[in-house]
Structure formats: C-alpha cells, structure tokens
Amino acid sequence: MYNILIADDERWMCEGLKKVIEKCAVDFIVTAMARDGLEVLQLLEKEDFDLLITDVRMPEMDGITLLKEMRNRQISIPVIFMSGHDEFQYARAALRYGAIDYVLKPIDKEEIRQILLKIKSQLDAENNGLELTTTTDALALSPEELHQGTQLVQKLKAVVESSYMEELSISRLSEKAGFNSSYLSRIFKLETGKGFVQYLTEVRMTEAKRLLQDPRELTVGMIAKKVGYWDEKHFSKMFKKEVGVSPSEYRKDKLPTR
Template sequence: MYKVLIIDDDKSTRYLLKRFKKWEAHGFIIKDEAADGKEALRKLKAFPFDLIITDIEMPGLNGIEFLQELKSMKKQACVIFLSTHSNFEYAKQGIRLGVFDYMVKPFDDHSLGETLARVKAYLDKEYLQRTKKLYYFRESERKLAACLLSGSDPDHGLLESIFVETAEMLENNLYKTGILLNTMLANLREKIYAANPWLEKIEDDMLAYDLTQAQSISELKQKFQVCLNALLEIIKKYELHQPGSIIRRTCAYVVNHVEQDITLKMIAVEVHFSKDYIGKLFKRKTGYNFNEYVTKIKMEHAKHLIRSGAFKNYEVSEKLGYSKPDYFSRLFKKYTGYTPAEFKKIL
C-alpha cells in the first residue's frame, strides 16, 4: 500500500478525504494528516510518504512554499494540490514546480478515484524502474565479485556502469552513493570470506574505508578503486583464485589446526611438496616467513581465547602448544603490544 499524508487547515476537507471508502482498493492507505505546511514538514522528517495531498492556501506556509521546502529536503513523493477556482493560478505554478496533479474543491468520490488511479499508475511505474535499476546494480555486484575471485582486474566498463547505476538510483546524492558503495564493498568482502572461511581469522580488517567522506565523484571513484585493489591484492597474496594452490591450502591448514604444533613437515605431507620448496614459495608469495605466519595465527587465536574469558593465561598457552607461559606472554606482547593480562583489562 502506498502511504498518504493529508495537509489542510480545514478539518471538514480532511474529513471528506478520510471518509472516502476506496483508498485501499486503489492501493493507498492514509498514514497521517497535518493542519498546515510546517506541521507536515516535521512529520515528513520522521516518516516517508508516497503521496501528499495538500491545500494551497494555508496559514504560515502555503502550498507553493511547502512544495519548495519539500524539494529542498529532496523528499521523493507524489504531490496533489487542492485548490478552488479562485487560486487556479497557484495550481498552475505548482505544476511547474513538479506537482503531479490538482483537484478543485469541492471534489467528489468519482474525481478523487480517477486521480488516485493516475497516481497509482505513476507510482507503480516509478517502483518498477527503481527495482530494475536495483537488479542491474546487484548484477554488477555479482560480476565484480566473480572478477575479483578469479584474480582479474575489474573491467573499466563494469566500474563505470556501477557508478552510473548508483548515481541514477540516488539522484546523484554523493553521500548516499558513498553509503551504497560501502555496502557493495562489504558484500564483496563477505563473499570472499564465504569462499574462504579461514581468511577472516587472518584478514579480519580486510577493508578500512568510508566512502561517505568523499568530497566529489572523482574522489569517490578513486577511493572505490583503491578498496577494490586492496581486495584483489589479498586474493592474489593467498592465491585464492587458484583452488588447488599450495599457498591457499597451507594457510587453510594452519588456521584449521591452530591449536596444534604446526611444522613445515606437516604441511609438506598435506600438499605433497618438499618443506624447503613450500617455505621459499610461502615467503615469496605472502611476504611472511612460515614460522612468522604460524605465530601470527596463534596470536590472533590467543586474542579470541582471552576475549572469551573462559581460560586462564597458562591454559591459553597450553592450548596453543606453548609449554612455557612466560614464552607465550613474550610472543603475545611482541605481537599486540600488551601482555595477556593487560590485554584482558582493555577489553
């Protein structure tokens, strides 16, 4: 049901509109009413309406002034003016400002029904257009995810279409465009995590971004591209685009066996390559020495165990395969800057 706001200082007019019996049959429901334009603007800030039926001559803020305020607020709503023959010139001015239609007082049920039928046809068409645009936007997101997961640089044409689709949906509102693109990046990140569940334990802060801070569309595009490059770099770093890659299998094995005493020899048995080859390849691809990587994963898991509050420090040390709690504490402080006890206090 499309939601309706009625604005008129005349109670009898508001009553006549509310007593119309076929609102729902036409696809509408009256959600609220206001006695003047200022009251209506307050209600519009709190709740969105699809259709606004407003008188033209009202105290404080007339219909034309209300419409101007509505446009400055960038509120999307279909507006119908109620007018008398004496203020027909106002009605024509309103149409120039974007009013959908006007009705002359006094009106009858038949003329109101005809007007609502035209409004519904218009709103239905607008809804379908928005839905279609959203579909194409989601389809572009799917293509972008497939591109990243294959380890390929995003196609320039695809990126441009994303910006065009986003701008059209949000009427070039830069802040809202930033919000929508933030959401797309978050969805892309979740798709990568879904395909590689172990990755979240390593790259839990895969993206640090806020595109709503961009001051121009060119800056927004630049930041979006930087974020995509960061995602692609991670995919290539761990060879996520290669399902059977040694790096991917090694990383997954370490994360999934974090509470064991992991060695290169164990990995060699798992992936069927020599430990020397794996060690050199791992360093070259990820930038980590294998033992450094194992320590990183163990320290991240230690943070998780400490946050849970279920284990004492020596129990965390034992679970991670460190026989000496003091040695574990030194490793943890080197990695986090805090001893386990200090880390627990800052949670």
Template sequence: MTYQILLVEDEKWVRTALRKVIEKIKLPFTVVHESTNGMEAWKWLEHSRADIVLTDIRMPVMDGLTLLKQIRNKGKATDIIIVSGHDEFAYAQQAVRLGAFDYFLKPVDAEDMTECFRNWLQRQEPGTAATKVQQDGDQHIRPPVDQVIHYIESQQRYDLMLAEAAALVHLNPSYFCKLFKQQKGVTFTDYMTSVRMREAVRLLEHTTLRITEIADRLGFTDAAYFSNTFKREAGTSPSEYRKRLHPA
C-alpha cells in the first residue's frame, strides 16, 4: 500500500526538493498533489483525500497553521506535518498544540523525514479514520515534553534514549531535543543524567543493592561508567557515598 501526501509550499524549488527527499527515502509514500498555499490545498481536500498534508507555515492567502486549524475543525482524516524555517520555532510549538504530527526545519534532512514517516507507519493500526483523528487530538492534551517526563517517572524508564523519547510523542529527535531544551532549560541527555543520579542516591541510601546491580537498574551497561558519572555529578564515587552513610 502506498500512502498519499499533499505537498503545500509556495516556493516551487522547495516543493521540488521535498519531493526528491520523499522519493529518496524509499518508503511507501507518494506526492499526489501540490498546492502553492493553504487555500488551494483546502479546496483540493474538499474533493480529494491525502493521508498526510506536508505544509509550510508562511504562505500567501492562507498559511499552514490556518490550514491545520481548518483540517481539524472540519474533521478531515489526515495527519499534518509542518515544514518551516529556523526563525519560526514558536509556530512549531503552536502547530504541535493544534495536533500536528511532526515538525521539520528547512532544509529537511532525509534521516529526520525517514524517522518521522516510520513513526507514522508504526502508528497505523486497523480502525476508522475518525478514531485515528480522535487519538491525534487526545495525545496532545498534555504538552509533548511533559508527556515524556510523565512516562519516565511513571514507568521508571531510566534507560530512555532521545530517539525513543521523541518517538513516544511522534516528533523527530532533532525537534524534540530543541523543544525539550527550550521548555526545561536543560538538554534531554542532561535531564536523564539527573534523573538517574537521583535514583542512584535513593538506591544507595535505602537498599543494599550492589553497585553493579544499581548500574544495571539505571540502564548503564558498564558499572565503571556509572561510577564515573556518579562521581562527576556527586563529587564522590557510589561506594564512597555509601560508606559515608554507614561508616564501619
């Protein structure tokens, strides 16, 4: 099965570049129509269908966010992926809140598009399009970054990697990384390190688990790397920290 994409972009050379990237990644997607603005795209959607609308934000006549709102308000069973420039990051956040599936920065990287489309394919399950649209709306009630943090805390996923975290909220890793840093003031990697270290302290203080067992529980494949990380963050090694708590 080949999934259909409506490409919406006012600059012809950008449309051509996006089409070439879509062809290059060799996934079951094809551009079935191109529009130069949101109004053209909406008129086409009134009588035709697309699985994905890949749209720029800033366009004449009707911009990408207005098109997104129109699609959502009319209950069209299609996902929206936003493409725009680096200076429009705030618009990306608004697009996510409105239910956009993902967001790309220009120039679009083939690797990021591949990751996004694979996530989209994995999410496709038997069921009506209406159900899928409802699920899309539900998943954005909680902001994406907070969704991931809630998941980490509730599931105790101390080994969660950036790519997996981004996939949980259907964002490409580069955008999720920028969004996380902007909203929380630290990188996702640094945040995960702090979460792991807090749990390490708790386990050292309240359990008799060996250092290797604690490292394994926190997702470290190497106990020495865990000890070095703990010492860098806490100023002392795990074993020294425990000895200070329970001196002989």
C-alpha cells in the first residue's frame, strides 16, 4: 500500500478526494492532509510519503513554490497538481518544475484512478529495482521546452484547421513532428484547455454547421465526408452529441423556409 499526502486549504476538498481515492481501490491510502505548502514541508520531514497531491493555490505557500522548495531539498516523490479551469499557466509551471501530472477540478474519479494506476506501475517497478524513463525528473520541462511546445501546439492547431477533413491523430502528428505523443498531448491540453480529439471535433462541427446552412443543401453524407467522417451515422451521432440536435434538425432550423 502506498501513502498519499493531500494538500488543499479547503478541508472538504481533501476529505472528498480521500473518499474518491478509497473508492478507486488501487493500493493507495491517504495518510495525511495539509492546509498549505509550509505544512506539507513539515510533514515531509517527519513522515514518508509515496505521492503528493496538492492544490495550486494555497495560502502561506502555494503549490508551485512548494514544488520548487521540494526540489531544492532533494525531495523527489511524485507530485500531482489540482487546478481550476482558469489556472493553466500554473499547471504549465508545475510541469516545468517536475510535477508528474495535473487534474482539473471538480475531480473526476476515473481520471484519478488512471493516474494512480500509472504511478503505481512506476513505484512497483522502482521497488523491484527496475529503471523507468518516466520518472519525475524525466517529466520536468525546461522553459525552452515549454516554449517549443507552445509553438508546436500552434502549428498543430493550424494543421487541424486546414486538414480537419483528413484522418488526424495526435500519435500520427507527434510521430511526424518527432515528439513523444504523451508529451504532446499534455502540452496541447495545457495550451488549449481541451484534448486534441475534442479540439479536432469542435473544428469539424463548426465547418459542418457552416455547410448545413449552405443554400446548395449538400446531403448529410456529403457533409460528413467533407469534415472528415466516412460514416454518416457516426457523424450524425457526433453532431447531435456536440450541438444538441441532429444535422437535419439543425439545417431545418437554420435555413429559411421557402
């Protein structure tokens, strides 16, 4: 069983996350909770923890300052950051200083479970004397790498906006760019606030809505292919999920009656 330290100035958040972790049942247990970075450092001096999950914004000492101080003190346990949707700059800084991952509030149980499973595999391997390339230090990004990643994301967005009708995937694009797909996915989400697939879907649906309002009245099947979907049924399902109505209903509502 691996020990987790949770840090958040809101006690209810700590208690809620503790319950989520208990329900995940992935060999982790919350053994301590702290209100800010200073309290975290005090606990780290007294007890052994295998993982720290901390909020970004806290009084006395925030999460970023805490992580920097941990690195100065050669404390290298994995760190996960929690942040709000409007705190991506903080999350980027967290990754630069070696955070292993970050999650958005409100906390999603399945997301936490998947992250804990990944960290458990890493800890299991380390305890068995195996070397992993996905250590905390390996995941730390320099300012130059972050800048390079930011530029790369802008290029990716341009590719999506010009080639959304083609078969696109983050793995294929990262291979062409010479980047690790996990790294690129992480940077893309930090820069845009959404995953690559969601971004691609939104671009496709925006174009689909434009075509559905075209007076030439292209068939739904033709529009599906023009925006990158070869299966009309799948396109219609995705359209309704994203827009709230079917393509036909959208067209009927938008086109003027004759």
